[in-house]
Amino acid sequence: MKTSLKDEFLSTLDGKKAEEILRRCVHCGFCNATCPTYQELSDERDGPRGRIYLIKQMLENGEATEKTRTHLDRCLTCRSCETTCPSGVEYSQLLDIGKQHIEKLVPRSFSDRTLRYGVTRILPNASWNKVMFRLARQFTFLMPDTFREQIPTEQPLKSYPSATKTNRTMIAFRGCVQQTATPNTVKAAKAVLSHLGIELIEVAQEGCCGAVNLHLSEHERAVQQAKRNIDVWWRYLEHGAEAIVMSASGCGVTIKDYPQLLVESPYYRERALVIAEKAKDLSEILLAEDLTQLPLKTSNERVAVHCPCTLQHGMKNKETYYEVLRRLGVEQTRKSEDHLCCGSAGTYSLFQPELSQQLLKRKMKALSEGDPEGIVTANIGCQLHLGSKAQVPVKHWIELIAERLEN
Numbered sequence: 001m002k003t004s005l006k007d008e009f010l011s012t013l014d015g016k017k018a019e020e021i022l023r024r025c026v027h028c029g030f031c032n033a034t035c036p037t038y039q040e041l042s043d044e045r046d047g048p049r050g051r052i053y054l055i056k057q058m059l060e061n062g063e064a065t066e067k068t069r070t071h072l073d074r075c076l077t078c079r080s081c082e083t084t085c086p087s088g089v090e091y092s093q094l095l096d097i098g099k100q101h102i103e104k105l106v107p108r109s110f111s112d113r114t115l116r117y118g119v120t121r122i123l124p125n126a127s128w129n130k131v132m133f134r135l136a137r138q139f140t141f142l143m144p145d146t147f148r149e150q151i152p153t154e155q156p157l158k159s160y161p162s163a164t165k166t167n168r169t170m171i172a173f174r175g176c177v178q179q180t181a182t183p184n185t186v187k188a189a190k191a192v193l194s195h196l197g198i199e200l201i202e203v204a205q206e207g208c209c210g211a212v213n214l215h216l217s218e219h220e221r222a223v224q225q226a227k228r229n230i231d232v233w234w235r236y237l238e239h240g241a242e243a244i245v246m247s248a249s250g251c252g253v254t255i256k257d258y259p260q261l262l263v264e265s266p267y268y269r270e271r272a273l274v275i276a277e278k279a280k281d282l283s284e285i286l287l288a289e290d291l292t293q294l295p296l297k298t299s300n301e302r303v304a305v306h307c308p309c310t311l312q313h314g315m316k317n318k319e320t321y322y323e324v325l326r327r328l329g330v331e332q333t334r335k336s337e338d339h340l341c342c343g344s345a346g347t348y349s350l351f352q353p354e355l356s357q358q359l360l361k362r363k364m365k366a367l368s369e370g371d372p373e374g375i376v377t378a379n380i381g382c383q384l385h386l387g388s389k390a391q392v393p394v395k396h397w398i399e400l401i402a403e404r405l406e407n
């Protein structure tokens, strides 16, 4: 695609990146076929090709309207379009640049800004979100249905059979919402890895990965969070920790993208490249191990396996995920539309409730095709979102495996 971006913008790193991405797009429209919002709304401006064009116009003319912002806000950043694109267009990077621009060109209303401010201050802080969830549970009668259903019920803490002898160490990334809403996920991961000789350690000083701030265009806050995490993890890696284990793929994809996020800071970018290499989804860790060492009971439970967008389109880890579940003997049911987002998408369910619910309904139908007894997933946001409507239990897949460990 031909571009004529403004000179002053072209002289910046973002400008050069945007031009490179825009020029790669040949406008073929293949990506529209796998875009959930295009599928639901049938509007060119709610598909990736249309959004690319809207961003191009804005970067060339320095002008945008509320309508432009609405179409960009409706994007889930699921990156399904990136998986489909034959030209390797890095759509999500272009969208990040576009979103930062439009925040300056088209200011939001006071109520919108207040809600976004609250979410970016409370959600990424585990102590604060714990208090918020507790309070919200007391006042659910005041909330609309879609909000009420998103409040996680308090999870009773479980214990899983663990091995005591370990000779290797890895860092558990706990995630700010995951550690509050589903604390059993990391407990289950610790138990399973202990049987493989790996101790999973929790690092109190780490904070949010930055995903919430990135979703809501608070770029600088995300940069600060990334730098803080890198400083904290670096010390543990220097003392022999082999990897940073991600049990929430939404956080995983953000951390894998730290080198891009920190592109303007050479010192941190260099370290971010190492961190991105050391950050691994839990399924990647297990695939490299001898899983026959795990003392697992056999089970005939039939589950529908949900593959989060951040895992399949962001981290490109879909095959590994399914292969690990197959090796662990998980009986999987039939389902369709695996590539389509469930509508959770970070904070999307809060800011685009209608579209989010439409996508959830569609995903639940697809996951129910094989009449499963349960649903497993690999990301906290999807787990809570699917759990709000599912008729069967929804859990993280590692919990399913830990429940099958022999005493």
Ligand code: SF4
Binding pocket: 024, 025, 026, 027, 028, 029, 030, 031, 032, 048, 049, 052, 081, 084, 085, 086, 087, 088, 089, 091
């Ligand atoms: S598939 Fe790729 S090249 Fe084709 S329109 Fe979409 S982003 Fe552009």
Ligand code: SF4
Binding pocket: 034, 035, 036, 037, 038, 046, 047, 048, 051, 074, 075, 076, 077, 078, 079, 080, 081, 082, 091
């Ligand atoms: S990221 Fe997802 S919702 Fe956004 S344009 Fe791409 S496919 Fe569509």
